[in-house]
Amino acid sequence: MTFNRREFLKISSAAAGVAGLSPLLAQAKGKAAKAKVVIVGGGFGGATCARYLRLWDPSIEVTLIEMNKEFVSCPYSNTVLAGINKLKDLTFGYGGLKKAGVRLVRDEVTGFDTEKRRVKCKSGKTFAYDRLVLSGGIEMRFDQIEGYDAAAQKTVMHAWKAGPQTATLRKQLEAMPDGGTFVISIPPGPYRCPPGPYERISMVANYLKREKPKSKIVALDSNPDIVSKKGLFLAAWKKHYEGMIDYHPNSKPSRIDAKTKTILIDVNEVKGDVINVIPPMRAATLTDWAGVRTDANSWCPVDLRTLESKAIPNVHIIGDSISAPTPKSGSMANNYGKVCAAALVELLNGRSPESVPVITNTCFSATSENTAMHVADVWRMGDDGKWVKAKSGGVSKEESELEWQYMAAWAKNIWADTLGL
Amino acid sequence: MKKRMAYTALVVGVLSVGAAWAAEPIDTRTRLLAANCAYCHGPDGKSRGAIPSLAGLEKGYFIQQMKDFKSGARPATVMHQHAGGYTDEEVEKLAAWFAAVK
Numbered sequence: 001m002t003f004n005r006r007e008f009l010k011i012s013s014a015a016a017g018v019a020g021l022s023p024l025l026a027q028a029k030g031k032a033a034k035a036k037v038v039i040v041g042g043g044f045g046g047a048t049c050a051r052y053l054r055l056w057d058p059s060i061e062v063t064l065i066e067m068n069k070e071f072v073s074c075p076y077s078n079t080v081l082a083g084i085n086k087l088k089d090l091t092f093g094y095g096g097l098k099k100a101g102v103r104l105v106r107d108e109v110t111g112f113d114t115e116k117r118r119v120k121c122k123s124g125k126t127f128a129y130d131r132l133v134l135s136g137g138i139e140m141r142f143d144q145i146e147g148y149d150a151a152a153q154k155t156v157m158h159a160w161k162a163g164p165q166t167a168t169l170r171k172q173l174e175a176m177p178d179g180g181t182f183v184i185s186i187p188p189g190p191y192r193c194p195p196g197p198y199e200r201i202s203m204v205a206n207y208l209k210r211e212k213p214k215s216k217i218v219a220l221d222s223n224p225d226i227v228s229k230k231g232l233f234l235a236a237w238k239k240h241y242e243g244m245i246d247y248h249p250n251s252k253p254s255r256i257d258a259k260t261k262t263i264l265i266d267v268n269e270v271k272g273d274v275i276n277v278i279p280p281m282r283a284a285t286l287t288d289w290a291g292v293r294t295d296a297n298s299w300c301p302v303d304l305r306t307l308e309s310k311a312i313p314n315v316h317i318i319g320d321s322i323s324a325p326t327p328k329s330g331s332m333a334n335n336y337g338k339v340c341a342a343a344l345v346e347l348l349n350g351r352s353p354e355s356v357p358v359i360t361n362t363c364f365s366a367t368s369e370n371t372a373m374h375v376a377d378v379w380r381m382g383d384d385g386k387w388v389k390a391k392s393g394g395v396s397k398e399e400s401e402l403e404w405q406y407m408a409a410w411a412k413n414i415w416a417d418t419l420g421l
Numbered sequence: 422m423k424k425r426m427a428y429t430a431l432v433v434g435v436l437s438v439g440a441a442w443a444a445e446p447i448d449t450r451t452r453l454l455a456a457n458c459a460y461c462h463g464p465d466g467k468s469r470g471a472i473p474s475l476a477g478l479e480k481g482y483f484i485q486q487m488k489d490f491k492s493g494a495r496p497a498t499v500m501h502q503h504a505g506g507y508t509d510e511e512v513e514k515l516a517a518w519f520a521a522v523k
Contacts, residue, residue: 379506392491409468
């Protein structure tokens with residue numbers, strides 16, 4: 001069977017109409033039919049969204065703007081503080097996304113024109129979009145704690161964005177004398193990774209127990225109680241680290257002194273040899289520049305079916321920045337990246353997005369060098385556009401060595417799924 | 422002639438895509454549901470570690486396991502918490518989806 005050129009064009013335009021435009025067909029039609037999606041931020045949300053957009057509709061031109069050369073995983077980074085893993089074990093390049101046909105741009109976004117649909121970058125370049133996806137994560141509110149200024153930030157780590165902060169905190173722990181005190185300040189919710197601070201306490205305790213057994217941990221929690229997996233963490237602390245952890249609820253810091261490594265709670269001064277102050281959080285700064293950080297607590301209200309901003313059309317927000325009842329986790333960001341990608345594929349092809357998406361969260365926390373536990377939940381979209389949480393969700397019955405293996409597998413699989421490894 | 426050959430190759434590709442779409446439109450809902458399994462079970466349900474792969478599982482087996490996770494007949498660490506969140510119809514479609522992954 002052969003076709004002449006005219007017949008071919010007839011068939012190709014018919015197929016294009018049915019199948020969604022592949023770049024090849026778009027070229028054959030001689031039209032610039034490519035829809036443009038610009039994604040800002042290559043974390044769990046942005047990277048996943050980019051990869052799945054290309055997978056589900058290769059005709060879409062996907063540009064991912066990321067300021068860092070490499071992806072460093074926040075999940076698992078507490079094991080680096082324990083000395084169990086190295087940062088390089090959780091650091092990956094973006095080559096897999098490039099292979100998937102994502103246009104990678106290493107640059108820093110400096111502003112948006114959401115009327116003309118343009119993203120401006122530090123390099124002077126601008127990027128036009130049909131749809132914009134913001135996956136910037138969180139902004140640390142250092143301004144909420146007196147004394148946590150630029151100078152203090154050089155020596156007091158939050159280590160709540162994995163990378164150089166994690167490495168520095170690990171070095172500080174290594175330099176701490178046996179018999180020293182590690183003080184951690186936990187921010188008020190909602191913050192990134194609800195069980196994260198308690199996992200960090202467990203992992204630092206694990207290191208200290210092995211290497212500096214006379215040391216202590218003081219946990220100053222801004223919240224009225226342990227926010228996540230309370231029973232499991234308390235059981236793990238009793239089993240592995242009895243007598244090492246001094247936990248204080250309702251302990252919001254008002255001031256810190258970086259020089260004397262002191263945290264002020266009301267009138268009480270708490271001094272440490274290493275202090276780790278995790279400040280309150282809100283949606284990433286760039287969401288404010290785009291005009292979408294509009295709720296009372298500085299998160300981004302979105303239509304949860306499409307992740308489109310309720311304030312500005314054609315701007316979608318995914319991951320930790322959104323205002324939602326779901327936890328701010330890597331698993332959720334990965335899920336939201338896919339829900340957003342699926343919705344964009346439909347919208348950019350003139351169809352209706354999925355009206356009843358189902359999303360899941362599975363978060364493991366390490367409790368010792370070979371035990372872990374988890375929380376798992378499923379949410380289904382209700383008629384009112386709000387998530388309905390399935391009754392079947394919950395936490396582990398108890399920590400186990402098997403769950404450490406599952407946690408390791410989860411990490412490998414989510415990194416592969418997010419980055420196309 | 423050379424040109425014509427090139428077009429032919431192109432058209433065969435186009436036709437097979439077109440035919441697949443015409444015969445069986447992609448179930449985008451199941452595609453999204455299945456994609457959300459990947460962050461634990463690996464891209465396309467092909468796991469890189471201790472969590473079992475889903476790719477290529479026999480359809481009937483997949484459905485039975487999900488039912489047993491849901492009822493508690495098969496004790497689980499994590500999956501009973503997930504299985505309870507899906508309808509029987511969704512489980513059936515997911516089973517067919519993963520059974521078809523090569």
